[in-house]
Amino acid sequence: MKYTKNNIEKKRTELSSAKVRRHAKISLFLFKYILIISIVLIVTVLGLGAGFVRGILKTTPQISKESVHSKGYITTIYDNKGTKIKTLSNHDSNRIYIPLSKIPQNLQNAFISIEDERFYTHNGIDLYGIIRATFLGIKTQSLSQGGSTLTQQLIKNNILGIQPEKTTIERIERKIKEQSLALELEKIASKQYILEEYLNAINLGEGTLGVQTASQKYFNKNVSDLTLSECAVLASITKNPTRYNPITHPENNASRRLLVLKKMLEHHYITKEEYRKAVSDDVYQRIKKNASNPSNENKPNTYFEDALILQVVNDLKSQLGYDATKAYNAIYSGGLKIYSTQDSQIQKIANEISNNPENYPAGTKVSLTYTLSVKDINGTDVTYTENNVLNYMKKHNLGNSLIFSSSKKAKAVSKKFRKSIQRTGATILNEFISTPIQPQISITIINQSTGEVEALVGGRGAKTSNLSLNRATRTTRQPGSTFKVLSTFLPALDYSKMTLATVYDDAPYHYLDSNRPVNNYYSGYRGFSTIRDAITDSMNIVAAKTMADVTPNISYKYLKDLGFSTIVANKITSNGKTYTDINQSLSLGGLTYGVTNLELTNAFAAIANGGTYHEPSLYTKVVDQNGNILLQSDSKSQRVMKRSTAFLLTDAMEDVITKGTGTSASLASGMTAAGKSGTTTNNYDYWFSGYTPYHTASVWMGYDRNTDFDSNDLHKKIWSKIMDKISTTKNEKKISFKKPSSIVTANVCKKSGKLAIDGVCDHDPRGNMIVTEYFEKGTVPTQTCDTHVAVEICKKSDSLANKHCPEKYRKQKVYIVRQKNSPGITADTPYLLPEKYRNQVCKAHK
Ligand SMILES: [Zn+2]
Ligand SMILES: [Zn+2]
Secondary structure (H helix, E strand, O other): OOOOOHHHHHHHHHHHHHHHHHHHHHHHHHHHHHHHHHHHHHHHHHHHOOOHHHHHHHHOOOOOOHHHHOOOOOOOEEOOOOOOOEEOOOOOOOOOOOOOHHOOOOHHHHHHHHOOOOOOOOOOOOOOHHHHHHHHHHOOOOOOOOOHHHHHHHHHHHHEEEEEEHHHHHHHHHHHHHHHHHHHHHHHHHHHHHHHHHHOOOOOOOOHOOOOOOOHHHHHOOOHHHOOHHHHHHHHHOOOOOOOOOOOOHHHHHHHHHHHHHHHHHOOOHHHHHHHHHHOOOOHHHHHHHHHHOOOOOOOOOOHHHHHHHHHHHHHHHHOOOOOOHHHHHHHHHHHEEEEOOHHHHHHHHHHOOOOHHHOOOOOEOOOOOOOEEEOOOOOOEEHHHHHHHHHHHHOOOOOOEOOOOHHHHHHHHHHHHHHOOOOOOEEEEEEEEEEEEEEEEEEEEOOOOOOOEEEEEEOOOOOOOOOOOOOOOEOOOOHHHHHHHHHHHHHHOOOOOOOOEEEEEEEOOOOOOOOOOOOOOOOOOEEEEEHHHOOOHHHHHHHHHHHOOOOOHHHHHHHOOOOOOOOOEOOOOOOOOEEOOHHHHOOOOOOOOEOOHHHHHHHHHHHOOOEEEEOOOEEEOOOOOOEEEEEEOOOHHHHOOOHHHHHHHHHHHHHHOOOOOHHHOOOOOOOOOOEEOOOOOOEEEEEEEEOOOEEEEEEEEEOOOOOOOOHHHHHHHHHHHHHHHHHHHOOOOOOOOOOOEEEEEEEEOOOEEEEOOOOOOHEEEEEOOEEEEOOOOOOOOOOOEEEEEEEEOOOOOEEEEOOHHHHHHEEEEOOOOOOOOOOOOOOOHOOHHHHHHHEEEEOOO
16 A cells, blocks of 8 residues: 555544544444344344245336336437437436447446446345445444445336335335345346446436436536546446535535546556546536536427427327327437427527517517416405406506506506405415517418428517417417418419409498498509409408309318318307308408418418428427337328419419518518418408418517507518528529419400400500410400490590591590499599490581
């Protein structure tokens, strides 16, 4: 022994304590020795006499190799490039399984040296260790500490479970079970197998289980990359993960690490040089630094992750017959690999733009979400919500809306309310206040060619909890005019033999089943208008009239094919009232419940994808721990409209952006885009849904509680900012939408939708009404325009010219013919054929 300073001091301490306490120690030693011998004797006697041990062994579970395998593992979520974006675990599953071949020899040896130095030679029980521990145990008053082999520890962890042992009998009973099972396990499993399971099972503090997660937690690297010094840190933790936690108790861990290294040196696992190098490593500085790094572990799930987890749960239930518990267990402790469809680049773009306050109307407000649970004076549990707060406010003249100018004001009001409840003698059980920023937003971005959801924004402002209100996937809102295209013009073109040139008279009109008028967002009426005009300028009356011809039943069928799950066919409420969305107001998006952003976006994605619908998916596959595919998104697709229909709608929706209601959404990048705006009648909801040849996206802006406001087209600008940023970031090639071969062109008259007559339709007093329109083959009109009439008048008599009228008085004029009794004054009214030109012939010339 070298007489280093430490050794000398240690020796001195031992000697002096020996001298002083020799006497007392001997008697105590004898006493305890006798006590132990007695216990052993009693146990033996009991065992032999009353079958105590046999009894215990009877209740000892059967053991197999598989039964010692740890149960809980981390689930990992990847983005669509295979990059890890999130891990999911709970308190007993924060574990990543790693084979022994990837665990450094030094780490294996470190654990063996400090926990079970005769691991490779004992048969499950370390007899020498037990005897030694019995004597040491006498010294430290603890019988359970020493002599527990890695095999026993594994059994304790994974078979018997760690439970408090209340009595000595219980303790002995468990020890016997543990030892007998350890002997059994060693008969059926190799040392390698046991060591691998052990290193993957153990608790290493900070909520980590197994060496891989611990390595990532403390050193931010894989276990295979650990240095000797780092291996020693991990091996030091296991004796007592709280006391030897290297982050919170580095000094405790340090002294045990030194012991680990000494033992490793002693057993010739490492050289003196390696030992010296490891001892001098300032490993705790690194651990401290890693601990202070922000990690995503404790952050709440993102909106995308929330929606993804719900989809996986649903699919595990519906496709594999899991119940909810089994599905959640699989997700939080099944060690799954979930390959999501999230495009991290696109998600980041959407997050940044949707969280920039400059992209919202000035004067941000907040709303109040409130729950108060109390036990009232009679002992009854009562729950109050923000609606009770609102009633209280109205009663006490504190305002009549749950929208506040600041969070502080919202909280002050809810505090007044709470006090008023307390004054009734109620006891507060629980209070929840949340004041989300308003107006809110939701965004869905889908790759239309696959149906893969690339990004979701379920709201703006900090997300503080899992499964908080997801406005993109859970909230239903009225879709407004975005719905015209889907509910009305799509089936009109696809089923009802109409074309983009089909004309309706934009004139005063009311719904067929009521006296309720259909209003336009603009004043006045535009007269004869094509479906293309109606899409471009979002004309309500034309849409409602088209719906009348399409019929709501056909519309409903198409909407179901487009994946809308929230549309009501027939619902009878408790008061006997029947609700249905199968009526004419489907045309303008007046629905019982509304739609989710996700389903609306995905319906547009079907048009963007040439008429083929994909079920929206948030993952491509879910793989279990053994690499078996549990779920695979089969990208179920079906044609829900003709290619030609998709192209025609797309072409009209390009007009929306270039010259219609969506010019604020035009893309600075020059990328081709098509889309449709939507605003609900009370100015509660603002939508823009549209697509480039690559992505389909919808932006909704509004208050969580219906509140009218002016979006100032900012929702359209958010849409274009996002689409522009995506196309420039991804350097997407500027291409146009693909025109199918079933599309032909023809020159038609905009006022009749029929074949144009040269010299007539181009001589409308307002200008040339002949347009070249796209048609599906076979739908080109065959009749010629009968809305325009050309008449020859005689200026002299202001009547129809006759054959005698001289050339100098003759004048050709073009007029519009409108059915008699057509209601109202429209833009066409000044150009209608005057009655006199119908039947008065010139009398001045004969
Ligand atoms: Zn015409
Ligand atoms: Zn005349």
